[in-house]
Amino acid sequence: DQQxxxxxxxxxxxxxxxxxxxxxxxxxxxxxxxxxxxxxxEGPTFLISISSIKDKNEDGRFTVFLNKSAKHLSxxxxxxxxxxxxxxxxxxxxxxxxxxxxxxxxxxVKP
Amino acid sequence: xxxxxQTPSHxxxxxxxxxxxxxxxxxxxxxxxxxxxxxxxxxxxLVSFYNNEISEKSEIFDDQFSVxxxxxxxxxxxxxxxxxxxSAMYFCASSESFQPQHFGDxxxxxxx
Numbered sequence: 001d002q003q004x005x006x007x008x009x010x011x012x013x014x015x016x017x018x019x020x021x022x023x024x025x026x027x028x029x030x031x032x033x034x035x036x037x038x039x040x041x042e043g044p045t046f047l048i049s050i051s052s053i054k055d056k057n058e059d060g061r062f063t064v065f066l067n068k069s070a071k072h073l074s075x076x077x078x079x080x081x082x083x084x085x086x087x088x089x090x091x092x093x094x095x096x097x098x099x100x101x102x103x104x105x106x107x108x109v110k111p
Numbered sequence: 112x113x114x115x116x117q118t119p120s121h122x123x124x125x126x127x128x129x130x131x132x133x134x135x136x137x138x139x140x141x142x143x144x145x146x147x148x149x150x151x152x153x154x155x156x157l158v159s160f161y162n163n164e165i166s167e168k169s170e171i172f173d174d175q176f177s178v179x180x181x182x183x184x185x186x187x188x189x190x191x192x193x194x195x196x197x198s199a200m201y202f203c204a205s206s207e208s209f210q211p212q213h214f215g216d217x218x219x220x221x222x223x
Contacts, residue, residue, distance in 0.1 A: 042216050043202050044202070098159065102153065104153065104154075
């Protein structure tokens with residue numbers, strides 16, 4: 001099941017800089033996208049979402065961009081902080097609550 | 112902040128045995144889900160549950176699996192006749208409306 005792809009397994013960024021996490025999808029039926037953050041030994045924590053009818057959603061340091069024609073979305077974290085170090089999962093939703101996850105990208109923010 | 116709680120945090124079971132994983136969703140949530148994550152792989156959807164019935168299930172969720180909401184607070188995943196490949200982290204999630212889903216910290220299931 002490769003409906004959601006996160007091609008970068010890891011990303012390392014300096015504190016204060018921008019982190020850009022990318023996600024591609026193949027299922028054109030997705031009508032909602034979410035980003036989750038996951039720390040070791042914890043469940044995924046909801047971070048930010050975007051409806052398929054929008055191209056940008058911002059919440060504090062986190063912004064998600066959606067390019068529907070390219071079937072691509074990205075999460076920008078500015079400025080990055082060491083506490084942002086975690087695994088980030090992109091997810092697409094269809095039929096309102098049928099969610100498919102990407103494989104995740106491990107973000108390391110170095111002090 | 113309300114949380115989804117899962118018990119136990121780690122379950123060790125002999126192959127062929129039945130196991131029940133328990134979840135207490137957030138109290139005013141109406142939609143419930145189970146996911147699993149095999150070590151080193153992605154989080155995979157198993158099943159969604161609404162209004163006391165399964166609303167969606169993946170191809171993974173075969174006859175070996177069942178879910179139940181036995182009372183007003185618990186949501187359980189039963190795995191009959193466990194296999195080695197059932198070893199994984201199992202996450203429960205709930206949502207008030209469709210999204211976002213809120214996850215528990217998972218149960219690590221180890222089949223020996």
